[in-house]
Amino acid sequence: MTERVIAQGTFDILHPGHLHYLRDAAALGDELHVIVARRENVTHKAKPVLPDRQRRDMVDALEMVAEAHLGHREDIFVPIERIEPDVIVLGHDQHHDEDGIRAALAERGIDCDVTRASPCEARYDGELLSTGRIVDRILERRG
Ligand SMILES: Cc1cc2nc3c(=O)[nH]c(=O)nc-3n(C[C@H](O)[C@H](O)[C@H](O)COP(=O)(O)O)c2cc1C
Numbered sequence: 001m002t003e004r005v006i007a008q009g010t011f012d013i014l015h016p017g018h019l020h021y022l023r024d025a026a027a028l029g030d031e032l033h034v035i036v037a038r039r040e041n042v043t044h045k046a047k048p049v050l051p052d053r054q055r056r057d058m059v060d061a062l063e064m065v066a067e068a069h070l071g072h073r074e075d076i077f078v079p080i081e082r083i084e085p086d087v088i089v090l091g092h093d094q095h096h097d098e099d100g101i102r103a104a105l106a107e108r109g110i111d112c113d114v115t116r117a118s119p120c121e122a123r124y125d126g127e128l129l130s131t132g133r134i135v136d137r138i139l140e141r142r143g
């Protein structure tokens with residue numbers, strides 16, 4: 001049976017940290033589905049620079065990704081109910097609480113594991129593994 005995996009995030013200006021997360025997630029199953037957060041739901045940090053569809057299209061083109069989906073505007077469990085994953089992989093630094101998500105899934109009768117990806121460190125001088133830091137460097141050098 002095909003094991004479906006879900007990863008999710010903002011993915012505004014792709015960088016190697018994103019590739020690491022998505023490779024980690026893809027390795028846990030056969031088919032990686034990525035939910036790309038809607039701009040209006042990114043409230044814990046600066047709003048994305050790029051439009052929703054552009055962020056979705058870039059993630060969708062990555063080789064380890066079976067399909068990238070734009071997130072739901074109001075209810076983050078709607079795409080999960082449609083995709084029916086076996087596992088949801090959170091990013092290593094995501095603020096979401098694993099037990100809280102498990103409880104919400106159970107309440108909706110969705111049977112799937114929740115786990116976390118590993119972190120990824122810079123491999124050479126100047127490598128930037130954070131969208132926020134890429135934006136800061138652009139402002140520093142071009143602003
Ligand atoms: C399991 C799960 C499903 C999500 N589904 C959606 C969704 O359907 N729509 C959406 O706008 N955000 C969704 N999100 C929220 C964002 O992916 C994420 O919390 C945040 O806004 C982006 O955070 P990050 O890029 O800093 O990791 C979901 C989050 C989780 C943990």
Ligand SMILES: Nc1ncnc2c1ncn2[C@@H]1O[C@H](COP(=O)(O)OP(=O)(O)OP(=O)(O)O)[C@@H](O)[C@H]1O
Nearest residue numbers: 009010011017021091092093119120129130131132
């Ligand atoms: N260096 C990294 N190592 C491992 N995972 C990462 C790394 N950078 C981002 N990710 C993961 O990619 C997913 C999406 O990240 P997001 O789009 O918030 O990018 P970001 O570069 O971390 O953003 P920002 O720097 O603006 O906070 C998250 O799950 C995050 O944990």
